Amino acid sequence: MSADVKADQVLDAKGLSCPLPILKTKKAVEALSKNQVLKVETTDPGSKNDMASWAKRTGNEILKVEEGSGTFTFFIKKTA
Amino acid sequence: MANKKMTIIASKGSLDMAYPPLILATTAAAMDVDVTIFFTFFGLDIIKKGNADNLKISPIGNPAMPMPIPIPTLVGSLPGMEAMATSMMKSMFKKHGVASIGTLLDLAKESGVKLIACQMTMDVMGVKQSDIVDGVEFGGAAMWLDEASDSQINLFV
Structure with missing residues (x-):
């Protein structure tokens, strides 16, 4: 995946x-x-694994995850 | 592909024990699972009108209950201790961005979670259908078993 989403x-x-x-x-x-792509920003450390499980179950695709200092940014493509 | 199904029996009416059924139900609904919650015994307190955000937690009989200072079991039974433990837990939940029970119940209804109130325990405990929030169906063990028989996940809380 390219860096620019x-x-x-x-x-x-x-x-x-x-x-x-x-x-x-x-x-x-x-x-x-x-x-279309949704960018989600979270601070819940559990959200990293939760988001992956959610995407797997709902058939949506996580294009990219960025980890900052205490933040997580997900780029989720609606594929379902 | 047909959605997966889950049922949860909610049998407890304390603040801490109201969370797991509603967290799992709302999350499951967000993961395209068809969810049914069966409220029975003290779990009915969660769906009594105006009661969802008035549930309490008791420091009694719970050695893991976090308190500002260590409190002997006997002291936990004094008047005011339950209110103190409850407000402490609520402020901890709020500080960490956890939804209230009332909010989760609303979200569950909004996302199509099926809510059933146990008619037998309502009768025993003098709870009328008009005491229960809107959008709840009334039934018994057979109604839950019907849903549970088709479900991949069945939990008792």
């Missing part, structure tokens, strides 16, 4: 704990059209 929508889920980042991601992805 363009997001169609951004979801700020920083400061939220399980299960809110997943619930909000689901809602935001549902609002997208197929093949």
Whole structure:
């Protein structure tokens, strides 16, 4: 995957704990059209694995994950 | 592909024990799982009108209960200790961005989680159908077993 992934929508889920980042991601992805990309920012350390499990189960694709200092940024393509 | 299915029996009415059913139900719904929660015994307190955000936690009988200072078991039974433990837990949840029970219940309903209240325990404990929040169905063991028989995940909390 190339370094540049363009997001169609951004979801700020920083400061939220399980299960809110997943619930909000689901809602935001549902609002997208197929093949659009959602950028989600979180601070919940559990969200890294949770997001992967969620994407696997719902058939959406995580294009890229960036880890900052205490933050996680996911680029999720709506493929389902 | 047909959605997976899950049922949860929610039998407890304390603040801490109300969380697992609602966290799992809302998350499962977000993962395209069809969810049913069966509220029975003290779990009914979660779906009584206006009660979801008034659930309490007791320091009694829970050695793992975090308290500002170590508190002997006997002291935990004094008046005011339950309120103190409850407000402490609530502020800890809030500080960490955890949704309240009321919010999770709303999110569960919004995402199509099927809610069933146990009619038998309602009768025993004097709970009327009008005491229960809207959007809940009423039934018994057979109704849960019907859902559970088709589910891959069945949990008792």
